[in-house]
Amino acid sequence: MKSDRQASSSTSSKNNTDKVHIFGIRHHGSGSARSLCQALEQLQPDAILIEAPPDAQALLPFVIREEMQPPVAILIYASDRPENSVYYPFAIFSPEWQAIRYGLERNIPIKFMDLPQAHRLAIKEKEQTEVNPESEISSPEENEPDSESIPAPSPEVAPQVTPESDLRLYRQDPLGWLAEAAGFSDGERWWEYMVEHRRDSHELFAAILEAMTALREELDAAEDLSESHADRLLEQQREAHMRQTIRTTLSEGKERIAVVCGAWHAPALVNLPPAKNDTAILKGLPKVKVEATWIPWTYGRLAIASGYGAGVVSPGWYDQLWHNFHHSSRQVAIRWITRVARLLRTKDIDASSASVIEAVRLAEALSAMRDRPLAGLPELNEAIQSVLCFGDPLPMQFIHQELIVGDRMGRVPDDTPMVPLQQDLIRQQKRLRLKPDTKTLELDLRNANDLERSHLLYRLALLNIPWGRTQYSSSKGTFKESWQLQWEPEFAVRLVEAGVWGQTLIEAATAFTRNQANEAKDLPTLTKLVDKVLLANLGDAASYLMVRLQAEAAIAADISHLMQSVPPLANLLRYGNVRQIDTNIVAQVMDGLITRICVGLPVACASLNDEASAAMYELAIAVNRAILLLQNSEYAEAWNGVLSQLADQSGLHGLLAGCCCRLLLDAGIFTANDVETRMGLFLSLANEPSQAAAWVEGLLKGSGLVLLHDDRLWQVLDNWVTKLSTDTFDLVLPLLRRTFATFPAPERRQIGERVKRNQANQITISSDSNFSNLDIARAEAILPAIAQLLGINL
Numbered sequence: 001m002k003s004d005r006q007a008s009s010s011t012s013s014k015n016n017t018d019k020v021h022i023f024g025i026r027h028h029g030s031g032s033a034r035s036l037c038q039a040l041e042q043l044q045p046d047a048i049l050i051e052a053p054p055d056a057q058a059l060l061p062f063v064i065r066e067e068m069q070p071p072v073a074i075l076i077y078a079s080d081r082p083e084n085s086v087y088y089p090f091a092i093f094s095p096e097w098q099a100i101r102y103g104l105e106r107n108i109p110i111k112f113m114d115l116p117q118a119h120r121l122a123i124k125e126k127e128q129t130e131v132n133p134e135s136e137i138s139s140p141e142e143n144e145p146d147s148e149s150i151p152a153p154s155p156e157v158a159p160q161v162t163p164e165s166d167l168r169l170y171r172q173d174p175l176g177w178l179a180e181a182a183g184f185s186d187g188e189r190w191w192e193y194m195v196e197h198r199r200d201s202h203e204l205f206a207a208i209l210e211a212m213t214a215l216r217e218e219l220d221a222a223e224d225l226s227e228s229h230a231d232r233l234l235e236q237q238r239e240a241h242m243r244q245t246i247r248t249t250l251s252e253g254k255e256r257i258a259v260v261c262g263a264w265h266a267p268a269l270v271n272l273p274p275a276k277n278d279t280a281i282l283k284g285l286p287k288v289k290v291e292a293t294w295i296p297w298t299y300g301r302l303a304i305a306s307g308y309g310a311g312v313v314s315p316g317w318y319d320q321l322w323h324n325f326h327h328s329s330r331q332v333a334i335r336w337i338t339r340v341a342r343l344l345r346t347k348d349i350d351a352s353s354a355s356v357i358e359a360v361r362l363a364e365a366l367s368a369m370r371d372r373p374l375a376g377l378p379e380l381n382e383a384i385q386s387v388l389c390f391g392d393p394l395p396m397q398f399i400h401q402e403l404i405v406g407d408r409m410g411r412v413p414d415d416t417p418m419v420p421l422q423q424d425l426i427r428q429q430k431r432l433r434l435k436p437d438t439k440t441l442e443l444d445l446r447n448a449n450d451l452e453r454s455h456l457l458y459r460l461a462l463l464n465i466p467w468g469r470t471q472y473s474s475s476k477g478t479f480k481e482s483w484q485l486q487w488e489p490e491f492a493v494r495l496v497e498a499g500v501w502g503q504t505l506i507e508a509a510t511a512f513t514r515n516q517a518n519e520a521k522d523l524p525t526l527t528k529l530v531d532k533v534l535l536a537n538l539g540d541a542a543s544y545l546m547v548r549l550q551a552e553a554a555i556a557a558d559i560s561h562l563m564q565s566v567p568p569l570a571n572l573l574r575y576g577n578v579r580q581i582d583t584n585i586v587a588q589v590m591d592g593l594i595t596r597i598c599v600g601l602p603v604a605c606a607s608l609n610d611e612a613s614a615a616m617y618e619l620a621i622a623v624n625r626a627i628l629l630l631q632n633s634e635y636a637e638a639w640n641g642v643l644s645q646l647a648d649q650s651g652l653h654g655l656l657a658g659c660c661c662r663l664l665l666d667a668g669i670f671t672a673n674d675v676e677t678r679m680g681l682f683l684s685l686a687n688e689p690s691q692a693a694a695w696v697e698g699l700l701k702g703s704g705l706v707l708l709h710d711d712r713l714w715q716v717l718d719n720w721v722t723k724l725s726t727d728t729f730d731l732v733l734p735l736l737r738r739t740f741a742t743f744p745a746p747e748r749r750q751i752g753e754r755v756k757r758n759q760a761n762q763i764t765i766s767s768d769s770n771f772s773n774l775d776i777a778r779a780e781a782i783l784p785a786i787a788q789l790l791g792i793n794l
């Protein structure tokens with residue numbers, strides 16, 4: 001009886017093998033996709049199984065919609081924790097994408113057969129909770145996107161063969177080992193020449209299956225060294241679920257089943273063990289509720305350099321290979337180098353037709369010397385750099401960015417399943433004519449449409465979706481804004497996460513802001529939030545924030561926090577009317593802040609060390625700039641009064657005392673005589689040299705014009721420097737050099753020229769007066785030190 005059962009099982013397995021056809025592919029390989037299309041045409045399957053999560057099965061019909069333009073990705077996330085998510089990207093040259101299109105266009109049943117993400121996300125959440133019970137699931141940008149491929153290293157990294165220590169790498173990068181055996185430097189290059197450039201797919205998948213079977217048998221002998229238990233268990237669960245899906249499809253009576261999977265998994269799907277074994281492996285898996293949708297993707301995110309484990313080095317090049325498959329290998333090279341020449345011309349780099357022809361010939365010669373079937377990307381790059389770039393590697397950087405990787409971004413149909421917040425954003429993007437792409441945007445805030453665009457970008461930024469970043473604008477008007485827009489695929493996840501705050505952008509941004517205000521721990525945090533909220537034109541949130549701001553300002557005891565809050569509010573008071581913002585409540589808060597700062601600043605500045613004085617200096621400069629911006633006479637009078645008090649305050653750090661004198665001199669409160677008097681007192685030999693140097697830094701930092709235009713200040717400083725002893729001079733020289741280094745180069749040059757003129761005048765005077773006993777040699781000895789101090793060359 002036992003013998004009969006074994007015979008029956010063997011026959012059944014053989015029959016199943018005839019019905020199930022395994023196609024081991026590399027994800028995002030244009031050669032794999034092309035060979036797979038040819039194999040499917042030859043097989044004419046009646047069912048197609050694809051290594052992808054069954055949770056996204058309902059999304060398949062969108063693939064053949066005209067509005068669906070790859071690269072795109074399936075986004076799957078836990079319903080109650082959107083940050084627990086995963087992506088499955090597809091390009092037009094991805095084998096899975098072509099298999100899906102093949103089946104849908106011919107009404108062939110398609111099934112996703114991988115382990116559902118409902119289980120995998122639950123497993124990940126459980127593992128992270130067990131490691132750290134208080135931890136949160138990491139956000140999508142911190143996660144490595146789902147990687148179910150044969151990972152390929154970058155061309156610069158070649159795997160090294162060692163018996164035991166590299167067994168983990170062996171499993172992670174089987175292509176690297178196959179490449180080394182074939183004499184290639186890395187797996188990426190081996191796969192490109194053996195598969196991507198292949199014109200005939202005959203027996204390709206049988207060869208891949210044979211190679212992967214040998215690799216897996218080699219690894220099974222060292223299983224305990226190759227992977228962690230958790231990783232190995234997950235791999236077993238995934239392959240068990242794939243086999244279960246194959247069994248289900250066989251039970252439906254299908255005769256020609258095409259199984260499209262990562263090449264590594266192919267050997268595990270050839271022979272089906274008893275079903276009870278796989279049932280036992282899958283028993284008791286945790287599960288969470290998940291949602292799935294399509295989102296746009298980019299070639300940049302498809303590249304391995306982005307951190308995507310299943311990525312490829314050159315998505316743009318693979319796109320070129322896919323679309324030019326029917327052309328000869330020579331035509332592929334000609335078309336690619338012609339595209340490069342067009343790009344170089346846009347960068348004002350000469351690229352003639354003759355140079356293109358020469359580069360093509362060089363690439364073909366290199367491929368012939370290396371015994372390659374056609375000129376691949378390495379040969380093309382070498383030829384392009386040698387001929388079109390004249391050996392300069394710099395142009396190759398933007399060739400790599402714009403062509404080899406590419407900046408293409410996909411598009412999904414408008415009726416793709418989305419959360420309400422995503423739908424609201426799409427409506428606003430259409431209404432305001434803002435496509436989710438990358439570009440520079442100049443806005444005129446006097447225009448209603450541009451003002452609404454600005455509001456939209458600021459609201460997204462509040463929700464941690466920085467689609468746009470403000471740039472410096474050369475325009476002198478305050479009504480101009482310059483933005484750099486760059487849409488990132490992970491913004492789709494953040495929109496899902498932000499959906500808990502509201503169904504529209506204005507609702508979500510308002511609710512999120514109120515929550516942030518409640519969690520704010522200090523006044524500067526609230527002030528910065530007010531700035532963002534008013535720029536986003538969130539009236540309800542602004543009113544709530546002002547109440548919180550007033551309450552926090554009333555109890556804030558830290559003067560530095562009060563001073564940090566002034567510049568953002570000053571910007572709103574000065575420029576708010578351009579955005580049609582009601583600034584009355586901001587003015588009330590500002591009145592209280594200025595009053596409290598002026599009252600408490602003298603005490604806050606007492607007995608500060610060097611580090612604290614430097615921080616207070618920056619705050620004082622910022623507050624002074626804000627008060628000048630506001631042009632409010634009451635603020636200016638109160639501020640100048642406290643600066644006058646500080647300038648003569650006993651024990652004040654030299655940096656702050658010098659800063660006060662400079663600000664009062666600029667404001668016209670102090671005359672040159674006033675500054676000269678205080679300068680003479682502070683630079684007297686009775687004071688510590690370090691404090692005297694700090695005073696000079698506070699007075700002159702950032703601009704030496706006051707020194708150039710006031711002869712008396714120049715003379716006081718000159719007298720102080722010349723009277724310093726050698727040891728003291730060596731001590732203060734670094735401090736003074738730091739001060740003079742902040743001057744613009746033209747000012748440093750003028751100071752040096754003035755020193756040189758003074759030296760010449762002194763020599764002339766000495767020869768015609770009572771200075772005949774001047775020791776010229778000693779005088780000249782100090783000139784190199786003076787030149788070093790001023791940062792000039794004599």
